[in-house]
Amino acid sequence: MDGLVEEINENDLVVNCTSGKKVTINVGSAYPKDTESPRGGVEDMTRLAYLHEPGVLQNLKSRYALNEIYTYTGNILIAVNPFQRLPHLYNNHMMGIYKGAEFGELGPHPFAIADRSYRLMINNRISQAILVSGESGAGKTESTKMLMQYLAFMGGKAQAEGRSVQQQILESNPVLEAFGNAKTVRNNNSSRFGKFVEIQFDDNGKISGAAIRTYLLERSRVCQISDPERNYHCFYMLCAAPSEDCKKYKLGEAKTFHYLNQSNCIELDGLDDSKEYTDTRRAMSIVGISSDEQDAIFRVVAAILHLGNVEFAEGSEADSSMPKDEKSQFHLRTAAELFMCDEKGLEESLCKRVMATRGESITKNLDPRAAALSRDALSRIVYSRLFDWLVNKINSSIGQDPDSKILIGVLDIYGFESFKTNRLFNHFNFEFSNQHIFH
Ligand SMILES: Nc1ncnc2c1ncn2[C@@H]1O[C@H](COP(=O)(O)OP(=O)(O)OP(=O)(O)O)[C@@H](O)[C@H]1O
Numbered sequence: 001m002d003g004l005v006e007e008i009n010e011n012d013l014v015v016n017c018t019s020g021k022k023v024t025i026n027v028g029s030a031y032p033k034d035t036e037s038p039r040g041g042v043e044d045m046t047r048l049a050y051l052h053e054p055g056v057l058q059n060l061k062s063r064y065a066l067n068e069i070y071t072y073t074g075n076i077l078i079a080v081n082p083f084q085r086l087p088h089l090y091n092n093h094m095m096g097i098y099k100g101a102e103f104g105e106l107g108p109h110p111f112a113i114a115d116r117s118y119r120l121m122i123n124n125r126i127s128q129a130i131l132v133s134g135e136s137g138a139g140k141t142e143s144t145k146m147l148m149q150y151l152a153f154m155g156g157k158a159q160a161e162g163r164s165v166q167q168q169i170l171e172s173n174p175v176l177e178a179f180g181n182a183k184t185v186r187n188n189n190s191s192r193f194g195k196f197v198e199i200q201f202d203d204n205g206k207i208s209g210a211a212i213r214t215y216l217l218e219r220s221r222v223c224q225i226s227d228p229e230r231n232y233h234c235f236y237m238l239c240a241a242p243s244e245d246c247k248k249y250k251l252g253e254a255k256t257f258h259y260l261n262q263s264n265c266i267e268l269d270g271l272d273d274s275k276e277y278t279d280t281r282r283a284m285s286i287v288g289i290s291s292d293e294q295d296a297i298f299r300v301v302a303a304i305l306h307l308g309n310v311e312f313a314e315g316s317e318a319d320s321s322m323p324k325d326e327k328s329q330f331h332l333r334t335a336a337e338l339f340m341c342d343e344k345g346l347e348e349s350l351c352k353r354v355m356a357t358r359g360e361s362i363t364k365n366l367d368p369r370a371a372a373l374s375r376d377a378l379s380r381i382v383y384s385r386l387f388d389w390l391v392n393k394i395n396s397s398i399g400q401d402p403d404s405k406i407l408i409g410v411l412d413i414y415g416f417e418s419f420k421t422n423r424l425f426n427h428f429n430f431e432f433s434n435q436h437i438f439h
Contacts, residue, residue, distance in 0.1 A: 001015075001017055001019075001023070002017065002018045002033070002058060003015040003016050003017035003018055003023075004016045005030070006022070008027075011026060011027055012024050012025065012026060012027065013025055013026075013027055013030050015030070031050065031052050031053075031054045031055065032050050033050065033055065033058075034048060034049035034050055034055075036049075037049065037059075039062065040062055040063065040066050040068070041058075041059040041060070041061075041062035041063040041066075041068070041071070042059060042071075043063075043068075043071060043072060043107060043108055044071070044072040044073070044074070044104065044108075045059055045071060045072065045073040045078075046072075046073060046074050056073075059071065060078065060080055063080075064080050064082075067082070067086070068107070069081070069082045069086070070107065070108035070109055070110070071108055072104070072108045075103065075113075075116070077108055077109075077110065077112070077113050078108075079110070079134075079138075079139055079143055081137065081138055081139040081142075089109070090111075090146055090149070092153070094109075094111060095111055095149070095150055095153045098111035098112055098115050098150070099115065099153075099154065100115070100119070101115065103115075103116045110143050110146040110147050110150070111146065111150045113130060113147065114130070114146075114147045114150035114151055114154075114408075115150065115154070117130055117151075117408050118150075118151060118154050118155070118205070118408065121201065121205075121406050121407075121408055122201075122205050122406075125405070125406060126406070127406050127407045127408065127409070128407075128408045128409070129408070129409040129410075129411065130147055130408065130409070130410045130411070131411050131413065132144050132147070132410065132411065132412050132413070133413050133414070134414075135186075135414065136184060136186045136187055136190055136414060137184075137186035137187035137190065140191075140412050140413075140414070141189075141191050141412060144195070144197075144410055144412040145170075145173065147410050148169060148170060148197065148199075148410065149170070151199055151207070151408060152167075152169070152170060152207065154205070155199070155201055155205055155206050155207040156206075156207060165199075165207045165208070165209060165210050165398055165399070167286070168210075168286065168287050168288070168394075168397065168398045169197065169199065169210050169212075169398060171283050171286040171287055172212060172283075172287050172394045172398070173283075174279060174280055174283040175280060175283050175284055175287055175289075175390065175394065176193075176195070176212070176214070176390070176391070176394075177189065177191070177233065178232075178233050178234045178237065178276065178280040178283075179232055179233075179234050179386070179387050179390055180192055180193045180214070180217060180232065180387060181232070181233055182221055182225075182229065182230050182231060182232050182233060183228075183229055183230040183265060183268055184229050185228065185229060188268055188271070189233075191412065191414075192217060192218035192221060192232070193214045193215065193216060193217040193218070193387070194214065194215045194216050194411075194412065194413050194414065195212065195213070195214050195411075195412045196212075196213045196214075196215075196409055196410070196411045196412075197210065197211075197212050197213075197409065197410045197412075198210060198211045198212075198213070198407050198408075198409045199407055199408050199409075199410075200400065200401045200404035200406070200407045201404060201406050201407065201408070202401065202403070202404060203405075208401035208403075208404050209398070209399050209400040209401030209404055210395075210398045210399075210400070211395050211398070211400050212391055212394060212395055212398075213391075214387070214388075214391050217384050217387050219380040219381075219383065219384050220380070222259065222304065222376075222379050222380050222383045222384075223259055223308065223376040223379050223380060224262065224376075225259075225260075225262050225263045226262070226263060227262075227263045227264050227265065228263060228264060228265040229263055229265065230260075230263060230265050230266075230268070231259055231260055231263075232383075233273075233276065234280070234298075234301050235254070235257070235259065235260055235301060235304075235305060236254050236260065236266065236267075236273045237273045237274070237276040237277035237280060238251065238277065238298055238301050238302060238305075239251050239252070239253060239254040239257070239260075239273070239305075240254070240272075240273035240274040240276075240277060241274065241277045241298075242274070242277075245277075245298070249298065249299065249302035249338065250302070250306070250334045250338075251302055251305065254266050254273075256309075257305045257308055257309060258308045258309050259304070259305060259308035259379070260305070281294055284297075287393075287394050287397050287398070288393070288394075288396075288397030288398075289390075289393055289394075289397070293393070297386065297390070299338045299339075299340075300338070300339070300382060300383075300386050301386070302338050303334075303335045303338035303339045303382075304335075304379045304382060304383055306331040306332075306334045306335040306338065307331070307332075307335040307375055307378065307379050308375070308376075308379060309327070309328065309331040310323055310324075310328045310331045310332045310335070310350070310375055311323070311324040311325070311327075311328045311368075311372070312324055312328070312350075312351070312368035312369075312371040312372055312375075313325070313368055314367070314368060315351070315365065317365055318365075319365050319366075319367045320351065320365035320366070320367070321351045321365070321366055321367055321368040321370070321371040322347075322351060323347065324368075332346065332347060349374070349378070350366075350371050350374050350375050350378065351365065351366055351371045352364065352365055352366060353366055353370075353374070
């Protein structure tokens, strides 16, 4: 709350707020304001006369009101999510402007951070790391994409040199997003995994290889979602695939699957799942995933959906279980077909547990509840292995440069919301470049 102190009492201040309100506050909760700071805020917050929380927030707010979403604090870039497309900020013309400009000479921008990292790497021959952090929906992924876009612009090879590494890195995004992103309460396209992208350069500063490392995929989402969130995008896009594919995988509408219908949110405004399916397939081809491999990937996705629809009932023996009815039997059979495994073997792996003891193994029946838990555990593990496989495939297709000695790493990591005591900067995302952090 911005205002002018009108009266000072023992422990209280009477403040005339800019909003017109008059309030009495405790002296301890008042902070001084630099009356000479510009109305539209300052580009670099190290220039603020008073660097305290309300001052920082007030500065970011003033800039945001003018559509200035980026602000520096020294060489840290703070981005406030604009929640609207600002294409003029990220086009080729803008990249040209930031190319080689002194850091701080132009307005705060992710391109300036990427340019600085690139120059430090080239001039000092030292690898760089850029950390992008903030809470869910803050804009980390968008910022990471811009950093990549700029590094590709600086280190990209000519089109004539064939399918470029940079094109493959950028194209790998939709593939990773299809399998690792989901709608959450805060973000319709929330990355549910951490990502570290290493871009390797040759001695001429051209991109020569890349590697994507992912970690901590949220496995629980595969089997459990709460309203109004969604499961991973790939499940919905597959259910909205052209009819010949749906027939091949024996799929019906998304809402008929237990792993998807635990939430009422099936469709997303402005998102056409069937178009996403086609786009994802195209992106998969670009990153070198053959059509047979694509078919195998979606077979596994479909198998997980079928697996989720297998319900269990009491079996004939005590504390045992079996597929509940004809419908469950159908889904089990279809899952086995899609996994290309033996149906009986799959059923036993869900309804029984084998315990290995010294020298012998004991098979124990599972009751219906335990069988459902083992079904979900199988779905989670298969999905996370599928995701790891995809990342490996993308990496081997992009290729690493064994001779590269310099690289820029971009770490897209979810951050502050996990620290309950540190909610100050929750709505912002931070970026900084520091050659010593990770290398
Ligand atoms: N610079 C930007 N310009 C336009 N829109 C943006 C920008 N940054 C973020 N957004 C909007 O906010 C949404 C959420 O951003 P983003 O997916 O990057 O968040 P995130 O921090 O990566 O979240 P999560 O941790 O959940 O993955 C985007 O889908 C986009 O609509």
